[in-house]
Amino acid sequence: xTVYLLCFALLLVGVYGVxxxxxxxxxxxxxxxxxxxxxxxxxxxxxxxxxxxxxxxKANSLNGKPTGPMVDPLPQALILTSIVIELGITAMLVxxxxxxxxxxxxxxxxxxxRLSG
Amino acid sequence: xKQNEGMTLIVKTVTRVSVWLIFLYGIYIILHGHLTxxxxxxxxxxxxxxxxxxMLAYGRKYVEGWLNIKLMxxxxxxxxxxxxxxxxLGMSFGGGLLANFLSKxxxxxxxxxxxxxxxxxxxxxxxxxxxxxxxxxxxxxxIVKGGEK
Amino acid sequence: xxxxxxxxxxxSFMIVGSITALELKDLLSSIISIGVVGLGVSISFxxxxxxxxxIVQFLFEIFALIILIRAFMRRDYHLKEPSRSHKFLxxxxxxxxVSIFVxxxxxxxxxxPFGQPLMETSKYYLDNAARETGAANIVTAIIxxxxxxxxxxxxxxxxxxxxxxxxxxxxxxxxxxxxxxxNETK
Numbered sequence: 001x002t003v004y005l006l007c008f009a010l011l012l013v014g015v016y017g018v019x020x021x022x023x024x025x026x027x028x029x030x031x032x033x034x035x036x037x038x039x040x041x042x043x044x045x046x047x048x049x050x051x052x053x054x055x056x057x058k059a060n061s062l063n064g065k066p067t068g069p070m071v072d073p074l075p076q077a078l079i080l081t082s083i084v085i086e087l088g089i090t091a092m093l094v095x096x097x098x099x100x101x102x103x104x105x106x107x108x109x110x111x112x113x114r115l116s117g
Numbered sequence: 118x119k120q121n122e123g124m125t126l127i128v129k130t131v132t133r134v135s136v137w138l139i140f141l142y143g144i145y146i147i148l149h150g151h152l153t154x155x156x157x158x159x160x161x162x163x164x165x166x167x168x169x170x171x172m173l174a175y176g177r178k179y180v181e182g183w184l185n186i187k188l189m190x191x192x193x194x195x196x197x198x199x200x201x202x203x204x205x206l207g208m209s210f211g212g213g214l215l216a217n218f219l220s221k222x223x224x225x226x227x228x229x230x231x232x233x234x235x236x237x238x239x240x241x242x243x244x245x246x247x248x249x250x251x252x253x254x255x256x257x258x259x260i261v262k263g264g265e266k
Numbered sequence: 267x268x269x270x271x272x273x274x275x276x277x278s279f280m281i282v283g284s285i286t287a288l289e290l291k292d293l294l295s296s297i298i299s300i301g302v303v304g305l306g307v308s309i310s311f312x313x314x315x316x317x318x319x320x321i322v323q324f325l326f327e328i329f330a331l332i333i334l335i336r337a338f339m340r341r342d343y344h345l346k347e348p349s350r351s352h353k354f355l356x357x358x359x360x361x362x363x364v365s366i367f368v369x370x371x372x373x374x375x376x377x378x379p380f381g382q383p384l385m386e387t388s389k390y391y392l393d394n395a396a397r398e399t400g401a402a403n404i405v406t407a408i409i410x411x412x413x414x415x416x417x418x419x420x421x422x423x424x425x426x427x428x429x430x431x432x433x434x435x436x437x438x439x440x441x442x443x444x445x446x447x448x449n450e451t452k
Contacts, residue, residue: 080158197425251431
């Protein structure tokens with residue numbers, strides 16, 4: 001249970017970064033931290049004590065069925081999709097923040113809010 | 118600016134020998150996706166990093182003359198359409214969308230398990246082209262000052 | 267040493283690294299500290315017997331670092347000093363997050379203990395994947411045969427995100443040529 005609580009603390013560090021920082025780059029880094037914490041938490045649910053990875057080889061399978069316990073493969077398949085989408089989101093956020101810097105000449109979000117048009 | 122001319126002679130010579138090994142490693146991960154860990158996504162990123170290696174060692178102008186960036190964008194868009202076409206083809210042979218309609222083959226062989234290696238190749242090509250085009254656009258944006266292409 | 271001890275050590279290292287990344291004033295140093303968190307997640311995936319995910323997480327995290335450093339290097343920016351109301355709001359948000367953490371300890375006691383998953387759907391996947399699909403890698407068989415529709419959705423989302431990023435990076439040319447035309451006609 002300690003492992004689950006530490007992963008939740010990592011998520012809360014990311015939330016602290018999004019709430020209190022005024023710098024646009026620090027906000028993008030905090031969104032990345034929250035993504036890492038969420039992916040790690042779901043894989044923590046899928047571990048089995050004393051089990052091996054979910055790939056059949058000639059050594060650990062008999063007639064197509066595994067001999068011995070294996071970890072849960074279903075959350076691993078879901079998180080594979082999630083990691084790839086996180087990269088696309090980061091690339092798009094970086095492109096938008098470059099445009100904001102060229103228009104307002106600053107990364108400070110309080111100044112970007114006050115200038116209009 | 119010296120950035121456009123690439124790096125020193127030692128870096129260029131080592132890159133000329135070792136970048137083909139990086140491409141071979143990426144193609145190996147994509148093709149053996151159903152037997153060993155890896156698959157289309159990991160192999161695609163390795164291929165994109167191989168292209169980035171060439172761009173860093175030889176400079177941006179050399180890569181513009183050697184590779185066709187518009188062709189890369191077209192390949193990336195058509196791979197997504199081919200994925201969908203393979204799915205509809207699977208539906209026309211009976212079964213649902215993206216059904217596995219080719220023969221299963223034996224276990225632990227390279228040419229086995231139906232449509233899974235074909236889908237891995239499509240995904241690997243798409244991811245590598247997409248990531249390299251984004252890095253190239255970021256490089257063009259900075260060297261020409263002010264953001265004009 | 268059992269796996270749980272290694273995971274506690276790596277997770278506390280990652281928490282320290284992420285707090286350092288958010289508090290540093292230099293931009294390049296904070297981006298490099300995020301690399302520590304990403305590589306720690308990749309090592310944790312190796313301890314949790316997921317080699318597919320470790321490869322993908324490691325490579326994508328390196329790519330994200332390359333994009334971040336390339337975009338944000340050599341930008342100088344000045345932040346003004348935070349006002350007193352801002353310091354007060356920071357303290358209130360830290361107190362709220364700590365109280366959320368303390369109150370959620372009771373909820374985490376309801377989960378099954380670490381290392382004993384339920385595995386009711388996965389029992390079918392582990393027994394029948396080799397016979398029905400012919401692939402040896404069960405994770406690949408799940409994402410490309412049993413749940414291929416999710417992979418189609420993910421390819422679409424990746425395509426759209428890259429298309430959006432490219433459009434935003436190329437936008438200045440049309441705006442600049444349009445404003446030059448309107449200046450000439452005036």
